[in-house]
Amino acid sequence: MDKTTALPIDPAAANAAGASGRGRAAERRGMAVIPYRESRLKGIAQSLALPVIVLIVWEIAGRAGLIMSGILPYPSLVAQGWWTWAFGENVMGLNAYAGTWAENAFNSFERVAKGYVVAILIGVPVGVIIGWSKLAARIVDPTIQSMRPIPITAWLPFSIALFGIRDFGAIFLIALGAFYPIVVNATHGARDVSTNLIRAAAMMGANRRQMLFRVVFPSALPAIFTGMRIGLGIAWTAVIVAEMVAVKSGLGYVLWDAYYVGRMDIVIADMVSIGILGFMSDWLIVQLQNYCLKWKQQR
Amino acid sequence: MSILNAIEVAGVEKIYGGSVHALSNVDFHVADNEFAVLLGPSGCGKSTLLNLIAGFEDVTDGDVRVFGTPVAAPGPDRAVVFQEAALFPWLSVIDNVTFGPRMQGRSAAEYMPVAEEFLRLVGLQDFYDKLPSQLSGGMKQRVGIARALVMNPRVLLMDEPFGALDAQTRLSMQELLLRVWDTHKKTVLFITHDIDEAILLADTVYVMSARPGRIAVKIPIELPRPRGVDLLTDDTFNELRREIMGHIRTGATIQQAA
Ligand SMILES: Nc1ncnc2c1ncn2[C@@H]1O[C@H](COP(=O)(O)OP(=O)(O)OP(=O)(O)O)[C@@H](O)[C@H]1O
Ligand SMILES: [Mg+2]
Numbered sequence: 001m002d003k004t005t006a007l008p009i010d011p012a013a014a015n016a017a018g019a020s021g022r023g024r025a026a027e028r029r030g031m032a033v034i035p036y037r038e039s040r041l042k043g044i045a046q047s048l049a050l051p052v053i054v055l056i057v058w059e060i061a062g063r064a065g066l067i068m069s070g071i072l073p074y075p076s077l078v079a080q081g082w083w084t085w086a087f088g089e090n091v092m093g094l095n096a097y098a099g100t101w102a103e104n105a106f107n108s109f110e111r112v113a114k115g116y117v118v119a120i121l122i123g124v125p126v127g128v129i130i131g132w133s134k135l136a137a138r139i140v141d142p143t144i145q146s147m148r149p150i151p152i153t154a155w156l157p158f159s160i161a162l163f164g165i166r167d168f169g170a171i172f173l174i175a176l177g178a179f180y181p182i183v184v185n186a187t188h189g190a191r192d193v194s195t196n197l198i199r200a201a202a203m204m205g206a207n208r209r210q211m212l213f214r215v216v217f218p219s220a221l222p223a224i225f226t227g228m229r230i231g232l233g234i235a236w237t238a239v240i241v242a243e244m245v246a247v248k249s250g251l252g253y254v255l256w257d258a259y260y261v262g263r264m265d266i267v268i269a270d271m272v273s274i275g276i277l278g279f280m281s282d283w284l285i286v287q288l289q290n291y292c293l294k295w296k297q298q299r
Numbered sequence: 300m301s302i303l304n305a306i307e308v309a310g311v312e313k314i315y316g317g318s319v320h321a322l323s324n325v326d327f328h329v330a331d332n333e334f335a336v337l338l339g340p341s342g343c344g345k346s347t348l349l350n351l352i353a354g355f356e357d358v359t360d361g362d363v364r365v366f367g368t369p370v371a372a373p374g375p376d377r378a379v380v381f382q383e384a385a386l387f388p389w390l391s392v393i394d395n396v397t398f399g400p401r402m403q404g405r406s407a408a409e410y411m412p413v414a415e416e417f418l419r420l421v422g423l424q425d426f427y428d429k430l431p432s433q434l435s436g437g438m439k440q441r442v443g444i445a446r447a448l449v450m451n452p453r454v455l456l457m458d459e460p461f462g463a464l465d466a467q468t469r470l471s472m473q474e475l476l477l478r479v480w481d482t483h484k485k486t487v488l489f490i491t492h493d494i495d496e497a498i499l500l501a502d503t504v505y506v507m508s509a510r511p512g513r514i515a516v517k518i519p520i521e522l523p524r525p526r527g528v529d530l531l532t533d534d535t536f537n538e539l540r541r542e543i544m545g546h547i548r549t550g551a552t553i554q555q556a557a
Contacts, residue, residue, distance in 0.1 A: 196385035199355050202373035204399035204450060214402070218389045295389040295430050 073265045081265030097266055105273055107250040108239050115174025116235045123179045124224055127186025132216050152177040152238050160246050170242035177238040178231035189223025190216050225289040232285055236278045303367045304328040305454055305486035311361030313347050321347045323511035334487045336501035344512025345490045349458050353379050365454055375399055378447035380457040384439035386431040392442055393427040399450040417445040437468040457489045470528050473499055481525050495531055498539050506546050516546050
């Protein structure tokens, strides 16, 4: 044993050390204090710098003819094409895309919403029950785990054969793709419930149903939301793939169609649209998550 | 009339996974309204014994009865206070405290006044709507105690409830528990490895020895009640402490670490 640690410490010295320690900490904090608004603006400016520079260089290079605008139209051309796509009129059938943006975006959004809701309605209960009941895990889990390595894109021909070129095939793919991360995360969440919480509920007289709804489900909720966010990303991938092949509307259909007729401005505008819709739907889920998991944030 | 013991443990064996002999031939009983303390070094099987009485685990052999009824499963007649409080983090203080009666389908009119009374008793009347993450360790433990008392259990099982608290908080929690016990007599089985805590609280201290876990000796504590922490400097107290330390040291099977 180290003798020095056993020596009585001079309380005055200990106090002084403590005080100067606190002083240094305050100093460190003080140095980091930059007026809130200023630091935030600076942060936004720093994150915007790279994309803005890329856009400017791209625009200049495009206008100077350094990039073939037929293959890679420069930003202002894309913006123009997008504007017509969104608000233009299809005069004498010259521009088949004119004014169809909202309709196509809505088609994709609606399919994602439908497939995603199906995935949640099936994935959450199935996952929680697999995680909670060993019997359910033995019966269902091996099947799910053995199907999971098949990428949703590989399901396309099967889905078309089964449902034809109709909405249902796309929704099937979306639901299937989003289902896996939701079910897997819900399973983990339900399986990781603290033993002490289960015991606490049991000694307070909770029956199996109450245990499931009042303890296991809320415990699993953070993991469920993790799965739902991953699932949403897969849902958008699935809708684009499905629309490219299995249906005749939506952003995925326009994307592939525009590529075939060489409308690269529409292709790029379409890609950005998908990104924006994906971002917005994720934002919605995060809002829901923040609301449902309020108890996790307040510290 | 009741000559039934509150807790009756007879010839209990507990073997984990066929090899870990956690408890061997444990015999002891706790009378109605007795405050019994299990004292022993880490790993001697204190929690195992409590878990058997709570119904969280099954005996390998032997008999565990609470008021004459063999223990089969956990139930609200045996409230447990856990070391880490084990509150539901998504429920407010009041919802945690009323969880038991709500699960049992009691009416709010019935349990709310009781819950409010116990929250006041543990000094948390101003924290109804707070979440567990907003409470200190001592406050969480007080919620855990209130939640156990609200169920009006016949037996209160406490597994090192103050083990994770700092010395200061620990003292005030011990005083609180003494106060609660004086006003609401209950059968208590309390686990600790702190000798002072054991003497301060107990009617009877059971010293356990390890590998395999057994009850080594039973020591009645005949200090007058109501007790307070000022007792810690009392002569009788120090004598008892010396006696218990002697038992722990001579107990050949007890680890030096205690
Ligand atoms: N679920 C389990 N599986 C296997 N062994 C276990 C299990 N629970 C406890 N044990 C073993 O049984 C013995 C007694 O454990 P127990 O938790 O009852 O001790 P304890 O007296 O409560 O100790 P502490 O003071 O550290 O809480 C230990 O050797 C422990 O490793
Ligand atoms: Mg223990």
